[in-house]
Amino acid sequence: MTATSTARPVEAGAADRVAVRSYKAPIAYGIFTLIALVLFVVLGRDGTSTFGLSTNADLVQLAPVSLPTRITGIVVTVLLAVIAVFAFTLARAARRIPLWLTVVFGVLFLVAFLTWASANQTIPVPGLLIGTVSLSAPLIFGALGGVLSERVGVVNVAIEGQLLAGAFVSAMVASITNQPLIGVLAAMVAGMLVSFVLAAFAIKYLVDQVIVGVVLNVLVTGLTSFLYAQVLVPNSQALNSPPRFPRIPIPLLSDIPILGPVLFRQTIIIYVMYVAVALVYFGLFHTRWGLRLRAVGEHPTAADTVGIKVAATRFWNVSLAGAIAGIGGAFFTLGSVGSFNKEMTAGAGFIALAAVIFGRWDPLRATLAALLFGFASNLQNVLGVIGSPVPSEFMLMLPYVVTIFAVAGLVGQVRGPAAAGKPYVKG
């Protein structure tokens, strides 16, 4: 992550440079350790939990792993307590708590939770992860669009609208042409059109960007719902039955145990997603385009002084962001569901927005945040099938509660691009 931090010249101000004893993260660790103690030890369940590691179609079959439920819970809780104490000593010494520690803590907690929840049951690990990828895909596309747009200085609350417009148009165009790829292109155009309106109002008419974004979401929701009821429902055979993308396994790579079926036995849109994440990351931090983009988002006056056209840079990059979010919309109709439904994005755009802020406006971190959300919602699906001891509503709540904890405790005062949300008047 060194490339990321060096590429961001103005880190979050004095708060980061001056050594501050922050006990937020250790306290968060402590709370989760207590939860683990109660859940896995006090309310511990007996039996063995099995993790299935292979699907039937795999070349290399891995034997399922079995863990004794209660012992695993106790061992992991002890480990969690050790990490929490270690974090407290780090905080006392005014040292930063490294990211890997949080990751290790999270993974351990998760393993213990899965073990606890699946006593005398089998959890299909590849199934859990495959579902994660497909639930995260629209979030990742939306988050990439959000990162690009906000890095160039235009707050993008309209991700939801871009996703929904993409979903609607791709379903219609793909049904008419019978070509899913043309549907994706149409979705990109649709997302771009939403972005055009956002950019025009934000840049030309200097309207508050959050307001335009919110209103655009409402507008697209109303428009697609109206057209869905008036046009798509009466002609659903001709206009709302798009062909879906087939799964294309990549030779060799798809035979890797666990990861193969998860990452390399997917549809084209998912492969496009890998490329998009890499391109946005590389472009943003290692090309002239990205430097200019970030300059306009951080300090438009300075960028203007050295001859960068602020308005044009903002306009075209916001449009690009819309196009990327549009692909995410196409995934709803052409990748997963197979037809357009009223308000089918169901708030995914807002979750993507949360992923942008959670990921601190960094494409890779935002992608990880989106994956976390996808994983949590899919975990609920899987546990619902095997019969979880926790009411399903609380499982559904989990990702949102975790996000609140993370934003309050771990991320803290996040700082976005300095000029995001501010119109630039040349003068």
Added chain:
Amino acid sequence: MTDSQLPGPLAPGRPETLVAEPAPPGRGDDGQQRSRWDTALRDILGGSAMISVLAVLVALVVGAVLIAFTDERVQETAGYFFSRPSDMLSAVWDSVSGAYSALFQGSVYNFRRPGFANGIRPLMETLTFATPLIAAGLGVALAFRVGLFNIGARGQMLIAAACAGWVGFGLQLPPVIHLLVAVGAGILGGALWGGIVGLLKARTGAHEVIVTIMLNYVAFYLISYLLRTPGALQAPGSNNPKTPAMADTAVFPLLFGPQYSVHAGFLFVVVATVFIWYLLNRSSLGFRFRAVGENPSAARVAGIDVKNSYLYAMLLSGGLAGLAGASQVLGTVTTGFSAGIDAGIGFDAITVALLGRSKPWGVFAAGILFGAFKAGGFSMQAAEGVPIDIVVVVQSLIVLFIAAPPLVRAMFRLPTPGTGRTRARIGAGKAEVAK
């Protein structure tokens, strides 16, 4: 941890003004003196009232185009437009005028019903729909004025509905007291749910947009769980995720007799509007709120406790959303509610606050307008088969156009008001500051 870090990029800049006006082109710079009448005419033509009227008009026209294009008769007759254009034109007229007159008759006055008392019933319906919209809109607007973007009115309403509902059907109290306790419980529930956001924002710097979005989902799932758990909110002896009906003592009395649906919740909302107007414009807390909203750093330098202002603002904002939730449960749907009790009002409240420019009486008017759209939309859907979603389109277009006066002026070639020499200078100065 300086306060200058607090407003993230999502913090709305100055929502009550909606637009950072650019320097108007200095058209008066040629030294030409304009007569007073000329200036007055220009100010009226390009002024904000005119812009608002035109924005509504343009939005209605766009809605009409959508209605006409998706109408089946219009599509049929368009096939032979060049041989008999009158057919298509009359089909267009029929579809559009039918839809809009149904919208009007469903929201203001129904001419088909005999007598004034019956004809005015739709207007009362409008006020009923407007009641929670105004309350929640005031909450969002108040948060806007403090520089906070409260997307969480939905969650606050749900929690408030649960609290008010639980008091409403679970307790046995004397008539008036029961109602007041139930409303109070709702306001308290909403305030607490909003207060979480304010507390996290003030103490940890967590971004209020994320926290409110997340709390919306948490509230929804929490209510869903309570609604299907016997002994919590679920009606006894039922398997549906629905509460029992409210006790008669806890229900808002109808204001104008049983033939009109408007209930006493409307009075609460009027009082709330007056209260918020007083709070923002006449009280020292309101002054601190506005100072923080305009410029948190300057407010902090002036000795205002910015963090506590965020907390109080979110408590009040949540409380107002809570009033909306209580009015839904105790006034509109008194026969027991399910998890969809918020009916999208939490999000509509954002557009209401924007249309009202975050001013209390502006929000009141915007709430009534949107209430009219809602009441009319349902009867339009029933009478003409035009989906109610068209109302959402028209509403959002209105807000969009009102937010961009230069666009509306360009569309109708209206003059920019105050294009005199001195005004131009002031405008340029403002733009400089806005940067």
